[in-house]
Amino acid sequence: MSNSIDTIAAISTAPGEGAIAVVRLSGPASLEIADRVFDCPAPPPSERQRNSFVRGHVVHPDAGQERKANVDEAILLIFRAPHSYTREDVVEIQGHGGTSAARRILECVLAAGARPADAGEFTKRAFLNGRIDLVQAEAVLDLIRARSDRAASAAVEQLDGALTSSLLTIYDTLLATQSLLEATLDFDDADPQPEAVADAVRDLLKAREGVDRLLETWHDGHILREGALVVISGKPNAGKSTLFNRMLGKERAIVTRHPGTTRDTIEETLVLNGYPLRLVDTAGLRDSACEIEREGITRAEQSLRKADLSIYVVDGSQALQEETNRQIEGLDKDHSLVILNKSDLGQIVTPTDLPNIRAISLSMMEDIRVEQVTTLLASLLGSEPVPEACVAISSRHRALLLDSLKGIDEAGALLDPGKPESVVLAANLIRAVLEKLGQLTGRVYHDELLDSIFSRFCIGK
Ligand SMILES: Nc1nc2c(ncn2[C@@H]2O[C@H](COP(=O)(O)OP(=O)(O)OP(=O)(O)O)[C@@H](O)[C@H]2O)c(=O)[nH]1
Ligand SMILES: [Mg+2]
Structure with a gap:
């Protein structure tokens, strides 16, 4: 054994x-x-x-x-x-x-x-x-590392075989398609039978849908495993560090009335609606003569480029400067939230002035509507409650599934009963896709693959 x-x-x-x-x-x-x-x-x-x-x-x-x-x-x-x-x-x-x-x-x-x-x-x-198969072994690691209930539930589902069974369904469909094509080619006298080719095309589509459905779960999987990187940015003195502290529930970052207070990026983790977040406070974006501040701004920009979500904080009690407008226009509108802060000092800018992006007015002094911010963030994360039997693929799974999708599409495009040589090529392509799927579950593996997966575990697991 x-x-x-x-x-x-x-x-x-x-x-x-x-x-x-x-x-x-x-x-x-x-x-x-x-x-x-x-x-x-x-x-x-x-x-x-x-x-x-x-x-x-x-x-x-x-x-x-x-x-x-x-x-x-x-x-x-x-x-x-x-x-x-x-x-x-x-x-x-x-x-x-x-x-x-x-x-x-x-x-x-x-x-x-x-x-x-x-x-x-x-x-x-x-x-x-x-x-266990390889995706279940990976689930053990995900479970150990889970930083939220939702991440832990997804790992348990994967360990129980939810992903394995989806993959097996796709694998079996493709295996049947490949056998069908090879059988039809074995008739040495004639071209491939049109009905067999039509059946193969239909099965390929079925497999493609299965792969597509799994690929759609990557965003959730990435956020559950690595945590969503949420970056707070904006001009100096807008109230970024104040928001950061309110969200964390502690005075983590220094807040002063002097613009340019935050220099380095500061990262803390928290759990929002079951999703682990990596919340980052950054230096205010402006032209600066100070070398230390410039380095802080470079780091802020680097964090912003990697962000899954960004919160752009503006002092809404002042008219928007040209540069602020430009920075807001540069935001990815599906993954950003603009906070028009300091409403206690007057509301010169309101959300209606920014029709192209999600924006809210608030004051962090009087009415700490941080909950409103977190609710909006949760909706930006696409946080429909994850169904019980959820599957959420990882980056390794995604790379192999994208390759598989490409192979399935190429095979589908080649299938034509009038061209036996194309049918041979399609059958070969499907064989290569089966191998990719085999690498996912570990049906096909090599030592480096196992080393790269298991070396991330702790000793004793
Ligand atoms: N009146 C008022 N003051 C605020 C509000 N939010 C923050 N402040 C004040 O604005 C000043 C700047 O706040 P910070 O949170 O340090 O601002 P920041 O965006 O982090 O600034 P830098 O780190 O310099 O980029 C502080 O004096 C805060 O107390 C608000 O809603 N209303
Ligand atoms: Mg600050």
């Missing part, structure tokens, strides 16, 4: 103080190692049933029988292959938390013959042993 010959071990809980820490072992010698390091009432771990646990003491395997050094009091859990996370024999030792206790347990199991696990190696084994 398992391909592994060695037994790996790692601390699977996060470093630092905690009630318990878990050292995990996986591989053919897990139970034998457990026997050597765990002192418990008979029978020894290797003679116990799967899914059982036993209380005892971790001891160093090299200590003599008469003076067994007690390392920790612990609970040992036994999972026998294939009913485990990796499909191998797995042993988990739950000892006391903190950095030293867990490290001492790990030293014992390494001294008894285990080797230290690489980053993500337990999950890699789960993949190599066929328990």
